[in-house]
Amino acid sequence: MNRDLIVDARGIHAWYGSSHVLHGAQLQIARGQTVGLLGRNGMGKSTLIRTLLGHVAQRDGHITLFGKDASRFKPHKVARLGVAYVPEGRGVFPNLTVRENLVMAARRGVDGRNDWSFERVMATFPRLKERLTNLGAQLSGGEQQMLSIGRALMTHPELIVLDEATEGLAPLIVADIWRVIGEIRKSGIATLIVDRDYRRVLAHADQALVLQKGQVLLQGTAEDVANDPALSTYLGV
Numbered sequence: 001m002n003r004d005l006i007v008d009a010r011g012i013h014a015w016y017g018s019s020h021v022l023h024g025a026q027l028q029i030a031r032g033q034t035v036g037l038l039g040r041n042g043m044g045k046s047t048l049i050r051t052l053l054g055h056v057a058q059r060d061g062h063i064t065l066f067g068k069d070a071s072r073f074k075p076h077k078v079a080r081l082g083v084a085y086v087p088e089g090r091g092v093f094p095n096l097t098v099r100e101n102l103v104m105a106a107r108r109g110v111d112g113r114n115d116w117s118f119e120r121v122m123a124t125f126p127r128l129k130e131r132l133t134n135l136g137a138q139l140s141g142g143e144q145q146m147l148s149i150g151r152a153l154m155t156h157p158e159l160i161v162l163d164e165a166t167e168g169l170a171p172l173i174v175a176d177i178w179r180v181i182g183e184i185r186k187s188g189i190a191t192l193i194v195d196r197d198y199r200r201v202l203a204h205a206d207q208a209l210v211l212q213k214g215q216v217l218l219q220g221t222a223e224d225v226a227n228d229p230a231l232s233t234y235l236g237v
């Protein structure tokens with residue numbers, strides 16, 4: 001195995017009841033790498049993510065995370081390895097303040113890293129700084145998304161998984177979230193990104209893959225995927 005791979009998933013199958021959704025998909029992420037996961041609606045992107053994270057019980061295939069066989073790991077065990085999940089539809093505590101949401105998430109990284117301090121998160125998300133005493137439920141959708149990413153950073157992950165982080169948000173907020181994704185990339189944390197805006201995904205990613213009906217049809221550097229003549233057909237654009 002390539003030692004730099006923090007995610008190495010091969011031959012992944014997943015089912016919801018009798019519905020067979022993933023048909024031998026694969027995904028590799030190296031340390032510090034940004035990987036874009038593309039595909040039309042319903043092609044299995046969220047299912048692949050949820051399978052890697054241990055949320056899909058009916059699964060088959062080989063998943064190695066940080067060199068450990070995680071094929072049967074439960075979500076809490078995956079999280080403890082240093083994987084932070086920012087799910088579609090946020091994931092903040094509505095009855096806690098912004099400050100409480102952040103502080104309760106804080107922990108050192110697996111290797112003891114502690115560089116994403118509360119102050120650094122505040123500097124990254126100036127909007128949240130103005131809302132520290134507001135409850136999670138009082139935030140706009142965009143602010144909740146920022147808080148969710150802020151919480152992920154406070155856990156000092158090796159990998160952040162962003163599933164549709166910009167979905168349904170106003171363009172200025174979307175631009176701000178892409179700025180933060182760029183900062184996360186620069187800071188050396190690996191990211192796995194699913195987003196409808198494939199151009200932005202490819203502009204921010206090192207590697208990309210395209211899922212169709214639960215299989216990976218295209219995989220390579222973001223530049224190669226962007227230049228592949230079949231891309232627009234696969235994405236229906």
Ligand SMILES: Nc1ncnc2c1ncn2[C@@H]1O[C@H](COP(=O)(O)OP(=O)(O)OP(=O)(O)O)[C@@H](O)[C@H]1O
Nearest residue numbers: 016017019021039040041042043044045046047048
């Ligand atoms: N909890 C579930 N139970 C049953 N079927 C599901 C469930 N979640 C997803 N599916 C089905 O699995 C298939 C893949 O869905 P998935 O959400 O992984 O696709 P996606 O590529 O992430 O698309 P989208 O962008 O629409 O979320 C779809 O046919 C979907 O209807």
